[in-house]
Amino acid sequence: MNALHRILMEIKRRIYLTALIILSWHCLSFSQTVPLKVQLLNITRLSDSLTRANSSEKLYLQFDKPYYALGDTIWYKTYLVNASSLFPADKSAIVYIDIANDSNKVVKRFSIPLAMGRGWGNIALNETEFIAGTYTMHAYTNWMRNFGDDYFFNRTFYVTGAAEKNWLINKQVSALNDTNKPSVNVKLYFNDQDGTPERNKPLLLNVFARNKHLYKQTLATSANGLLDFNIKIPPGAAGLTITAESANGDKKATIPIGLNRPENTDVQFFPEGGNLVAGLPAQIGFKAIGEDGMGASISGEITGSDQKTVAVFKSLHNGMGSFNLDVKAGESYTAKVLLPGGLNKQYPLPAVKVTGTVLQVINDPLSDSLQVSVKATPDLMQQPHSYFLIGRARGIVCYAAVLTLRDHFVNRNIAKSIFPAGIAHFTLMTAERRPLNERMVFISRSDISIQLQDSKYRYLAGDSVGLKLKVTDETGKPVAGNFSMSVTDDALIKTDTANSENILSGLLLKSDLKGFVEQPGYYLSKTPEAARALDNLLLTQGWIGYDWGKVFDPSVPTYKPEQDFRVTGNVTNVFNGAIKGTHVLLFSKSPGILMDTITDKKGRFVFDRLPKVDTPVFFIKAVNKAGRSFNVGIKVDEIAPPDFATKKASSPAPWYVNSDSTLINYSRKAELKQQQEYYKAAGHLLKEVNIHAKKIIKGSKNLNGPGEADQVFDEKDMEKAGKKTWLDLLTENVKGFREASFKVKVHKQVPAGGGSFLTRDVIIDTFIHDYFVKGKKAVFIIDGIQLDSAISIPTFVDLTNYLNFHNAEDIKGIEVNESGKYSTNYIREFIPDPWTYNPAYLDYAYIEITTRGGNGPFFGNTPGVYLYKPLPLSWPKVFYKPRYTAKDMVNRPEEIRPTIDWEPNVNTNAKGEANIWFYAGDKPSKYTITIEGTDWNGNFGSASFKIKIGGK
Template sequence: MKKLLTLVLLFTILISKSFAQRIDSTLAIYANQFPQERMYLQYDKPAYSTGETIWFKAYVMSGILPSDISKNGYADLYDADGRLLAHSVFPIVEGSFHGQFDIPDSIATPFVHVKAYTAWMLNFDTAFLYEKDIRILQKTPKPITKTNNTPSVQFFPEGGDAVVGLPSKIAFKAIDGTGKPAKIKGFVLNNANAVVDTIKTQHDGMGFIRLTPKAGETYTAKWHDEQNAVHQTPLPAAKAIGATLEINAGDNKKGFIIRRSADAPGNMQQLHIVGTMNQQLVYMANVNLQTSQFIGGAIPTEALPTGILQVTLFDSNWSPLAERICFINNKEAIFEPEAGFKALGLGKRGKNTFEIDVPDTIIANLSIAITDKGIGVDSTGNIISSLLLTSDLKGRVYKPDYYFSNNSDSVAQHLDLVMLTNGWRRYNWQAIVKGEFPDIKYSNDTSYLTFSGKIYGVTSSQLRSAGQLFAIIKGKDSITQTVTAAIKSDGTFEDPNMVLFDSAKIYYQFIGNNNLADMSEVRFMNNVLPSQKRIVFDKSKMVSLQDTAGLARLRYLASEEARLKELAKGTTLQGVTVTTKAKSPLQKLDEEYASGLFQGSDAYQFDLTNDPVSNAYQSVFAYLQGKVAGLQITTNGTNASLSWRGGSPSLYLNEMPVQDVSQLGSMSMADIAYIKVFRPPFMGGFNGANGAIAVYTKKGGPSQAAPGKGLPYKNVIGYTVMKEFYSPNYATIDPRNEAEDLRSTLYWNPMILTTAENHRIILNFFNNDVTDAFRIIIEGVSKDGRLTHIEKVVE
């Protein structure tokens, strides 16, 4: 009998070791093959009026670093009823993308709903997709209707369950009918109506009690709200037998205490404790409770990154018994650039020069919004609280920025209440124990939305005879481009240099066998996700969490801007007709030649068709010498050496990438109509950290035949066009400067990239006609994953 027991024990140890190795191996595969992304969006201001534009910058992270998993980001806009208003797709560069939503004039809902994601994120729990409600100020505000504001309380035993006979910390969260924290106080009574503890909120509706449940007893909280009304809430029933997990903070560690019932079965006497962060296994230990009912230990945290640590307790069969999340703050996740005004103009249309200086040891990707101070600020979260905290929680957190306001013990204790009252469930432990992995329905976007597709309905031999696919792409702006792509054996084709924007018609034919056009089906841009026309989301509490401070000022500025917009349309007012100002020659030239990300933007523009001396230059590069600040050009015949910000700018001919400098250098100046030199960074080619030079050749006359006429075609959708935020320059002569200026957002720049060589950024903007105080918000991420949020008020 003794020998049999020894064999059974040895077998149990071997099985346990095998499961531990499986858990370790499975988690490693999860981390390497199924890394998850999370997203945060910064907006130019907290609320908008109908007809305005929402400007945003999205940051995409995976683990502690900017994500390199996905190349394409999606941002969808819905009304309050979940009806789709806009489906947008943008290229992800440096772990970020930016764009805009135009709010319809006709929208009558009090808010719009933003949903942002990548295709890869859709493979996992959709509760972790980025979603946010944004307040819309109606021209005629509706009267406020009374809502049910009765508070409620939820109780959360630490680890998941209270167990009879085991001391337990039971946290609670009290909220009112709008989802905001409520203050309560009262008592916890047993079923004999005896008081076992007092209950009182400690911070933002949260608190905890300590309770050792007794067999045969049930517990009820009897509490008073702020109006002194009496309420009763039952506590969750305690388990008769089980194990509990308690976590406590310590210096460079998280201490834990594990307890089990006195009569716990054998599977609860040999336990396992596992700690994970960002899908990485950071701690694993076996726990022997055969001769004792409790044991203590500590998880070293000094070497861990800042973020949420998930601690899970398993029985001997690796079934989860308890789980607890806690926050690690090693004070290394944040960097702080220096930011301030070199020249301040708070008067009417005053010029402002703002400087951002990032340490030269940090490569950063930043965005900045400068607004009228009076319009208020969004308190529902910033880049730090979102990417370090709320993007990993399913529950809502009220004013999450507070938990990163300082490193005091009191703030840390309040943050632990958040950990106790919110769930984190990225893992399906049952699947992990079995060695199962997520079902991947959406492959990660490893390439941008370039010209690509697949041919269906033909045989392999017919594909071989097709040769190449010749296509004529006619954009929405009438810009026409041609491309020839080789057809692979599986029917796919692509040209990675041809990036598509907006809607376009693609006319096509097969060079080797054009009869295949009638026999086959060609599908272009297969990797674009379709839109979800309607969604259902929890809209009961999200808008109410926004501050209402500043809405009156914002509504005033918005209504005035709407009035000016009506005037610009040609509205007759008191017998005077105001018409839209004429476009400048350079604006017309840009609209005629540039498209997509090449249109507008912060660039030097050169009109060679109206420059009588341009033909006297030997080359494009000779022409540009000395004309662009910071761009260094050394010419040598048709070749040239180019340098900007310590690297070479990208080159384009008619918006197609050019690898050989001599290709542009050998062009006849008589053939060139227009040159744009984009300041760093340039987003159009996804490799524009050092700026870009785009050269456009002259177009033929209007008598040319319509391209693609008679050929089969398909309508396709590429990237959403990223518009340029209009920031007036009152130091120049521009007809638009004659209009009143009541902008609430004075400056918005979503792409500020710094390097070791170029870490000091100078920005210029002009004040409007009425603002006397600015609010500046800078957010961003460094290449090594550190975050920054700076908010300044200047008055």
């Protein structure tokens, strides 16, 4: 569908909409006509204008493969579109990516620049930032934050440790039906990576509920490697995991238990349109979710107050389904549900309302129209009320009509062609603009077709593979567009292209629904069962509808769209007044950047057109008319990132739990690949060489000399830390730094005895709560001045507040002196009578902090200077494609390439064609080729293909 055709469709839609309103007008008395017609047109105008002015954005990322190992690289392509048109986004040109671990702590944040809504990059899974475990990627734009983080792009994946020596573990968990002592039975089968059982081995088991340790126990495996035991479940326990460790500690594994007790299955019922109304038929959707957050298969019956069965039901897909019910006045309905494991449980259905309306929509996949019906109770039919029926898609009103319900019900056949592809949202509201009923349906369209024409039927190992991509629209015409392609080896990567999220399910379905959507790709698989399952999904998860309050009372967006990377802020005087016309300098050390500008009348400054920098660190300085920074304050606009701490993501199990052969092979190859990094081409192991360069901190008052300390963190370390507080910086970086209560030796004067007034000095043990480094009390020295002697720090709380008040960017470096080698000079300087032996003096660790101002504990920010460390920008890198010769195929190490090829920027020409090539690996196998992308008019395509390498 080209741009001109879309404009004609919009004109057609507007004419159709106006005609509907005029036709509906004749159903009413003349006195009501003009105000209702005007009001409905006004609602349409408000809704459409709000959407055009403040349209949200949708984001989708394609990845090269579904799971990774330490040392791997994640290759990704970003598609950002306008939510209303699905054209490439024109508001934002920067996407933020946060990667959080299984504790929801963000371990990596960066941003990527976009052009025409497209961008691509890579993430190195190095061991300095990542460990084996579960991670969730959150991707969003600053503008998307105005609409809530439920609509961010989210993806959870597991990273395995490439060099892990773990077992392969088969897990079986079943609940024990003992209501007095809730517990589960756990069966764990331990095998080595060759499949041999770990026979008769003692294993230390520790059981945790999230971060709380419950208990530990040592058990021995049986002759077939089995541990069979029960676990008591404390009240409210969640996030149950077990760690298993061998007797000598050489093997360790973490096994999530994933409690899925049937009695804790959550079952909810959702009447179509919102309510059960007496005397009106109802379609009721239901959704059952297990304790693990996934859909649970259920069945059951609906009974009335007389316990007679009035309806039966059974889930169709992922715990969801629907059934019809004749709702009777004065009845109360109960669902008797058969849960997994054979447990029966009862759930009440929503209460029956005496009066009201229902909205029903039948979406037959084989029909070109929607059957929409509105029904009302007799008391409403007798009143001359009028209603508005509005159908919206992507925030735009596509259908609107004025209805009266004098004939008990209204039926309408509404053409699907007036709606774009994706979710359409119907609302029945009163003439006073109060929504009564809502219903979501999915409008399916023929997507753009992606075909792959390979030049050969079969390829040999090491062959150059040439592929021709052919893309057409629903009429067979060629499509010029932008696509990304991943090629993976089936021997190492198991793909689930039928159920996994793709660009269609991501941008047309998942991005419009709140909450977790399990197997999103399944719903658009174009089978009759998938169509029914999709309607059930929208009956349940789409039950909470559009917020019309935002249309009638729009709010001012909090977050602004970002077109480019820029640095903005303001300059003020000592009275916090704006300073206009003052010079502001921006400079960077690496790479060398020097820019200047002048503040406007509001004291604002802007630096744009900045050069490409991966990890920028900028020093920004403001000077007054005299060229000095005295009495000048500077502040850079920095927006706090979203807080994902409360987000609960689904947690895939580690690779070694209930693994199939593909995952096991991938893990082994990942380990072998890591080992190959240490070998020369001839196969000789390189000797490990450790190079240690002393870190020097300029301006340090270290009594041993700059850099002479047990631990040193220099200016580069501070720049990496950014806005972290001193306390966070010390906790995360200084080895052995922690808050604790410790027993220490202190001096105390006691009477000498014998009736004398003399005293004697004794050393006693006492407990103090403080900060320690490797068991030694931390003493803070700021620019050579002891902290608690310079300012009053009477309590531990005061010290904590002080350390939390200052940021890492305020200082140049930290030197930790805790060993006898480096603490002696500090003992002599800061301890009275240092020449008198006192073992208590050895229980201190001295933390020397050098600030940028060099003024000691009283320092503030350096006047007129601001250290600004924005998020790193990820610039695209080229995926390496090896070229082979006949000589290369002989006497070389085994090649390990889970991702054979990654092409993030494939552009089809006017004929809808593009040529792609890559070299096949050196082993016979099958490859999965996944291609996704879009034309420039809001149409998407996704396809998967197989090719064979070598073999018969």
